[in-house]
Amino acid sequence: MAIIAPTRKDVTHPGQLKKYSWPLRLWHWLNLVVIGGSLITVLINSTITDRQPISKLVQTELQKSGVTITGQEAGSVAHSLEDNVWNVHIYFGYVLVALLLFRLLLEFFQLADQKFIRQFKSAYHQYKITKKNREAAQHEWVVKLIYTVFYLLLVIMAVTGLFLAFEDAMAPYKAIRHNVKDVHGFCMYLIIAFIVVHIAGVLLAERKDTGKGIVSDMINGGKK
Numbered sequence: 460m461a462i463i464a465p466t467r468k469d470v471t472h473p474g475q476l477k478k479y480s481w482p483l484r485l486w487h488w489l490n491l492v493v494i495g496g497s498l499i500t501v502l503i504n505s506t507i508t509d510r511q512p513i514s515k516l517v518q519t520e521l522q523k524s525g526v527t528i529t530g531q532e533a534g535s536v537a538h539s540l541e542d543n544v545w546n547v548h549i550y551f552g553y554v555l556v557a558l559l560l561f562r563l564l565l566e567f568f569q570l571a572d573q574k575f576i577r578q579f580k581s582a583y584h585q586y587k588i589t590k591k592n593r594e595a596a597q598h599e600w601v602v603k604l605i606y607t608v609f610y611l612l613l614v615i616m617a618v619t620g621l622f623l624a625f626e627d628a629m630a631p632y633k634a635i636r637h638n639v640k641d642v643h644g645f646c647m648y649l650i651i652a653f654i655v656v657h658i659a660g661v662l663l664a665e666r667k668d669t670g671k672g673i674v675s676d677m678i679n680g681g682k683k
Contacts, residue, residue, distance in 0.1 A: 478681035480573055482565050486558060487677055493554050494650065500548035501647065508544055513537035552620040559617050562610075575610075579603045602660070609653050612646050619643035 514533040582603040589596040619639050
């Protein structure tokens with residue numbers, strides 16, 4: 460059972476109702492930092508610490524100092540650097556899993572009109588029955604649908620990421636490791652696409668009278 464607070468008034472600003480609760484806003488911005496950090500580690504490992512160029516760089520720089528090493532030895536150094544970055548990526552993954560669990564629990568304790576499931580159902584209902592302003596109702600429904608896909612992607616990323624992080628414990632399922640890694644990587648690209656669409660949508664909304672202040676609302680909660 461969800462716990463409904465006896466009042467919907469914001470404690471900090473009596474008499475004002477908030478669009479977004481402070482736990483939801485905190486989750487939103489922490490999620491931004493964690494997903495951003497995770498994507499940066501992927502970018503670093505695919506560019507700066509990519510094994511082949513790093514191996515050549517290590518060999519070249521050591522040769523300047525009069526030290527000669529084999530390509531295999533240089534590759535070991537590059538592999539070590541890559542592993543260190545992946546370790547940071549894994550830590551970001553653990554935090555992402557924790558944030559996802561926090562968001563699922565938060566859904567049970569949110570005020571009734573702030574629950575995502577209720578908003579999702581309401582948007583679908585409005586889209587189905589609304590005759591006037593149907594475009595606005597359709598937009599709201601599509602936005603909620605996109606967010607639902609995003610949450611599903613987070614779940615898939617969390618599950619596949621944990622599988623890869625604990626691959627030693629998942630040895631009996633080693634045969635599917637490559638497939639799991641492919642799914643994890645594919646979901647990453649879908650999340651990047653969501654971020655691009657989300658930012659574009661926010662920027663467009665800020666240009667309209669009905670959507671102005673959306674960023675501010677996600678910082679201070681906004682008003683009902």
